Amino acid sequence: MATRKLITNYAEVSKMDIGPLAQNCLTSLANNPRYPEAQAFTTVLQAALAPYQTGASVLHPTPTQTAELAQRRQALNLALNAVAQMANGLYPTDEAALLSSGLTLSKERERHTTLEAPGKFQLVDGPQPGTLCAKAKRPPHAVALKYLYTLDATKPDNQWLTVVVRDGDALLTACKSADRVYCKVAAVGGDHDQQPYTEVLSRLVQ
Secondary structure, three states, rough: OOOOEEEEOOOOOOOHHHHHHHHHHHHHHHHOOOOOOHHHHHHHHHHHHHHHHHOOOOOOHHHHHHHHHHHHHHHHHHHHHHHHHHHHHHHOHHHHHOOOOOOOOOOOOOOOOOOOOOOOEEEEEOOOOOOEEEEEEOOOOOOOOEEEEEOOOOHHHHEEEEEEEOOOEEEOOOOOOOOOOEEEEEEEEEOOOOOOEEOOOEEEEE
16 A cells, blocks of 8 residues: 655645644644754744734735735745655655644545446437447546547457547447447556456447
């Protein structure tokens, strides 16, 4: 299993959470034997946190104060990023040491080795004569749909034509009116390339 690292992007941390996170980091790094060289980073972090907290406490900020707060938040984000980068560099495979910094580990990546086959698969007439439209519903955790189609269903998969779309419909154009097209679809995004296909559908091209 891959070791998780500390998150380094703090722009997505909420306004409510960023101050306590930074303060927890400062407290955790103080006299922390795992980080004997942390003072240079905590000095910058403390200098960024204090003015940010002051600005964030204003209930009805003026436009100028709002702009100043955005600048202070950017400085705080960068100071936290510097601490996280430092810790990740020192302890690339030690999650306990990383957690002792007071910062947050990235979420463990979900593994979905085999995805479900796409649902609601159908072949319909295309928008122009001599085309077909393949439709399917992308299953959970998939990032795209891969349609394979051919005029000769006895050919191996690597000789079928391929159309990959992020979601929804695929236009099948390598055919002409009166051709019978065979098509199937699989999801893309599992942990290996061999994802299950739907049953093969066929349709005459109009």
